[in-house]
Amino acid sequence: MSALNMTPTTGVVVTGGGSGIGRACARALAEVGRPVSLWDLNGEGAAEAAVSIAADCGVTTHSVGLDVTDRAAVDNAVVAAREALGTIGGLVHAAGIVTSMDIDHLTEEIWDSVIGVNLRAEVFVAQALLGDLRSHEGSAIVGIGSIMSVVGSPTIPSYTASKHGVVGLTKSLANYLGPDGIRVNAVGPGYIETPMTSMMMDDPASKAACVEKSPLGRVGAPTDIAKAVRFLMSDEAGFVTGTILIVDGGVTSHD
Numbered sequence: 001m002s003a004l005n006m007t008p009t010t011g012v013v014v015t016g017g018g019s020g021i022g023r024a025c026a027r028a029l030a031e032v033g034r035p036v037s038l039w040d041l042n043g044e045g046a047a048e049a050a051v052s053i054a055a056d057c058g059v060t061t062h063s064v065g066l067d068v069t070d071r072a073a074v075d076n077a078v079v080a081a082r083e084a085l086g087t088i089g090g091l092v093h094a095a096g097i098v099t100s101m102d103i104d105h106l107t108e109e110i111w112d113s114v115i116g117v118n119l120r121a122e123v124f125v126a127q128a129l130l131g132d133l134r135s136h137e138g139s140a141i142v143g144i145g146s147i148m149s150v151v152g153s154p155t156i157p158s159y160t161a162s163k164h165g166v167v168g169l170t171k172s173l174a175n176y177l178g179p180d181g182i183r184v185n186a187v188g189p190g191y192i193e194t195p196m197t198s199m200m201m202d203d204p205a206s207k208a209a210c211v212e213k214s215p216l217g218r219v220g221a222p223t224d225i226a227k228a229v230r231f232l233m234s235d236e237a238g239f240v241t242g243t244i245l246i247v248d249g250g251v252t253s254h255d
């Protein structure tokens with residue numbers, strides 16, 4: 001257990017917990033004693049991560065295979081997670097997808113699916129958890145944005161819009177839920193090595209271009225993001241709400 005004031009110790013739902021950044025967030029929270037429920041379309045990945053995190057961190061873990069855009073499945077998962085963890089005082093929305101499709105080729109299906117998972121699901125998973133979050137002191141929500149929350153990319157308009165939307169949602173919910181003692185923030189990762197970016201990272205020239213953009217001279221690891229998320233979920237961030245913490249190794253600090 002960390003010597004830092006990492007309370008509360010309530011359970012946390014982590015969407016996208018079966019892979020990459022979500023999985024690292026679940027582990028980082030478990031390392032400071034927080035029970036975690038990992039929700040993912042990849043139920044097997046979430047189950048495997050839950051078992052490994054429980055074994056390594058000695059906390060209660062739980063997993064659900066579900067589509068976070070399915071309201072009925074989310075409602076069932078809330079009941080199951082509450083029962084498994086005892087309390088739920090946090091949400092990390094890390095489930096996400098990216099589809100490269102410029103406006104010349106964009107379809108309604110792609111637009112809806114990207115907005116649906118990256119943005120809309122955060123709204124309705126949070127809504128389904130409101131009763132739990134309101135019942136516990138120190139509850140917090142962290143949405144995973146992106147550097148595409150603050151800059152634009154020509155080939156991924158749906159993704160860019162969804163991640164800008166996460167910032168707007170963060171500010172609105174922070175204002176509405178602040179009086180209930182619930183803090184709402186976002187983290188904006190830069191180039192992080194995960195299955196989502198494997199095609200880019202496996203290509204030496206593309207990876208070198210990412211490294212080149214960071215004054216720190218490297219791409220990020222999922223743990224770089226998880227540490228920032230853990231901070232925002234903790235009482236160490238007790239006066240931080242309605243903001244996005246960009247964790248990109250300085251990529252957006254220059255032109």
Ligand code: NAD
Nearest residue numbers: 016019020021040041067068095096146189191192194196
């Ligand atoms: P990842 O592909 O490793 O993990 C994403 C997870 O979300 C997967 O396990 C996937 O199964 C799950 N998921 C997708 N659709 C789902 C659905 N409908 N229901 C439930 N689960 C679903 O990718 P990652 O890099 O870990 O991405 C996590 C978040 O971080 C995403 O929101 C992504 O946009 C964001 N992000 C990633 C990077 C990066 O460089 N990797 C940069 C900026 C932002």
